[in-house]
Amino acid sequence: MAARPTDTKESILRLGMEFIQTYGYHSFSYADIAKELKIKNAAVHYHFPGKEDLLAEIVEQYIQRYHELARSLEKPGISSRQKIQAFINRYTALCEHGKICLIGSVGSDYNTLPEKAKVKLTELVKLVLGLVEKVLREGKKKGELTFSESARIKSILIMTNLAAGVQLARITGQQDYTAICNSLMKQLTG
Amino acid sequence: MAARPTDTKESILRLGMEFIQTYGYHSFSYADIAKELKIKNAAVHYHFPGKEDLLAEIVEQYIQRYHELARSLEKPGISSRQKIQAFINRYTALCEHGKICLIGSVGSDYNTLPEKAKVKLTELVKLVLGLVEKVLREGKKKGELTFSESARIKSILIMTNLAAGVQLARITGQQDYTAICNSLMKQLTG
DNA sequence: CTGAAAACTTACTAAGTAGTAAGTTTTTTG
DNA sequence: CAAAAAACTTACTACTTAGTAAGTTTTCAG
Numbered sequence: 339m340a341a342r343p344t345d346t347k348e349s350i351l352r353l354g355m356e357f358i359q360t361y362g363y364h365s366f367s368y369a370d371i372a373k374e375l376k377i378k379n380a381a382v383h384y385h386f387p388g389k390e391d392l393l394a395e396i397v398e399q400y401i402q403r404y405h406e407l408a409r410s411l412e413k414p415g416i417s418s419r420q421k422i423q424a425f426i427n428r429y430t431a432l433c434e435h436g437k438i439c440l441i442g443s444v445g446s447d448y449n450t451l452p453e454k455a456k457v458k459l460t461e462l463v464k465l466v467l468g469l470v471e472k473v474l475r476e477g478k479k480k481g482e483l484t485f486s487e488s489a490r491i492k493s494i495l496i497m498t499n500l501a502a503g504v505q506l507a508r509i510t511g512q513q514d515y516t517a518i519c520n521s522l523m524k525q526l527t528g
Numbered sequence: 529m530a531a532r533p534t535d536t537k538e539s540i541l542r543l544g545m546e547f548i549q550t551y552g553y554h555s556f557s558y559a560d561i562a563k564e565l566k567i568k569n570a571a572v573h574y575h576f577p578g579k580e581d582l583l584a585e586i587v588e589q590y591i592q593r594y595h596e597l598a599r600s601l602e603k604p605g606i607s608s609r610q611k612i613q614a615f616i617n618r619y620t621a622l623c624e625h626g627k628i629c630l631i632g633s634v635g636s637d638y639n640t641l642p643e644k645a646k647v648k649l650t651e652l653v654k655l656v657l658g659l660v661e662k663v664l665r666e667g668k669k670k671g672e673l674t675f676s677e678s679a680r681i682k683s684i685l686i687m688t689n690l691a692a693g694v695q696l697a698r699i700t701g702q703q704d705y706t707a708i709c710n711s712l713m714k715q716l717t718g
Numbered sequence: 719c720t721g722a723a724a725a726c727t728t729a730c731t732a733a734g735t736a737g738t739a740a741g742t743t744t745t746t747t748g
Numbered sequence: 749c750a751a752a753a754a755a756c757t758t759a760c761t762a763c764t765t766a767g768t769a770a771g772t773t774t775t776c777a778g
Contacts, residue, residue, distance in 0.1 A: 346755075364554040365640045367735065378757055383737065385755090438636060445695045446628060446636040450555045456699075463699050486715075491707050498692035498708065499685055505635045506688065509646075509653050517681050518688065525676075536725080557765060568727055573767065575725090 347385045349375050354396050359437035363393060363447050390452035393444070397458040400440050401465060408469050418477025419527050422496075425470060426519050429500040433507050433515050441466070442501040467493050474526075483526045496522060537575045539565050544586050549627035553583060553637050580642035583634070587648040590630050591655060598659050608667025609717050612686075615660060616709050619690040623697050623705050631656070632691040657683050664716075673716045686712055 350371055357366035368382045368389065386392035407428070411421045432439060444451065444459055451459070470493035477483030485492045499518050507515035540561055547556035558572045558579065576582035597618070601611045622629060634641065634649055641649070660683035667673030675682045689708050697705035 361640050362552075362554065362637050364552065365637065381756055389736070436639070442692065442695070443636050445699060446633050447552050447555065448695070448698045449626070450551050460699055463696070487711050491711050494696070494704055494708060495689055495711065498696065499688045502632065502688035502692040505632070505638070506653070506684070508638045509635060509650055514684055518684060521677050521681050521685065571726055579766070
């Protein structure tokens with residue numbers, strides 16, 4: 339029935355990610371996934387025995403995507419400004435679909451998460467902050483970016499602006515999010 | 529059995545607020561509240577027929593607290609710096625108890641909220657942003673605060689830093705949140 | 719002190735949750 | 749093509765969820 343062996347598993351991951359970013363980890367069930375993919379409940383359990391396994395793999399997938407982003411930004415000829423813009427663009431894409439950042443979604447459920455997910459989430463946050471910090475540090479050195487805080491603190495400020503910004507966009511409208519992005523780029527590139 | 533008539537209702541509200549800020553709206557049940565207060569499940573339903581009624585009143589209570597904060601800051605002799613600090617202190621108090629901001633918690637569940645709660649949440653966000661914006665505008669006029677963005681945008685930036693900051697504190701530790709606060713005050717009061 | 723209203727408890731329902739065991743179909747591989 | 753492994757379905761369990769109806773206790777006002 340499935341076209342290729344890994345199709346179903348990938349579809350579950352994709353849909354799980356979408357549900358988490360749209361509704362939150364505790365607001366979707368295996369039945370929701372099964373219904374959408376026109377498979378049975380137990381088929382989801384076949385690929386991901388427990389919901390915590392699914393969550394852990396979703397966070398892991400997100401981690402891998404950020405590693406890919408990091409690699410793609412290592413290619414020569416990309417300005418620091420473009421690198422920051424590429425980071426911002428990820429949030430903008432979410433925002434346009436009414437989704438929020440995985441970190442923001444799962445982060446607000448932090449105290450109810452299984453240990454495995456907590457660990458992976460911490461890893462993800464450190465990865466993202468490290469990525470932005472590196473871009474900021476290099477950009478400042480090259481004279482392409484300006485900011486008065488340490489690269490570490492500035493990366494936290496930018497990430498929190500964006501993560502909370504996409505959430506705010508669902509409540510008060512997208513123009514606030516757009517204003518955040520414009521302001522951030524203006525601060526950094528003068 | 530209850531000492532005073534309104535005690536139970538107030539306790540439910542208090543506990544509901546605590547649960548939302550600690551675990552999230554979808555991660556606590558009426559049974560959790562009943563157990564903690566040593567009453568029966570149906571007693572909670574007596575005061576709040578549906579969970580959405582409870583949520584709406586919790587958000588409303590939060591709104592009233594911000595109105596109180598706004599009034600208390602209207603008294604003469606409070607510097608703009610102190611007003612901003614008072615706002616930040618609210619988040620710091622949450623952070624120290626491992627809680628997150630109500631807006632951040634409920635906001636990440638936005639798409640699953642009953643309409644009544646969505647409306648109240650929007651009202652709350654506008655109230656908070658308006659409060660900070662006013663303080664910023666007046667502080668700039670008096671020469672007590674410095675920032676290059678519009679008061680509106682700056683209020684959004686500050687609020688998103690704090691709201692996401694308290695969430696981040698649960699994941700990577702409180703020192704990141706402290707750094708955010710220090711940085712915000714330094715930016716504004718230079 | 720008494721009646722009425724408020725604040726509960728008891729006992730239940732219907733629906734949804736994650737999860738499992740056992741059997742069936744499909745796909746792959748030697 | 750046949751055996752085996754992978755990918756499912758069927759059918760079920762045990763538990764939790766919000767929510768309700770009816771009866772009981774407590775509080776309070778006249």
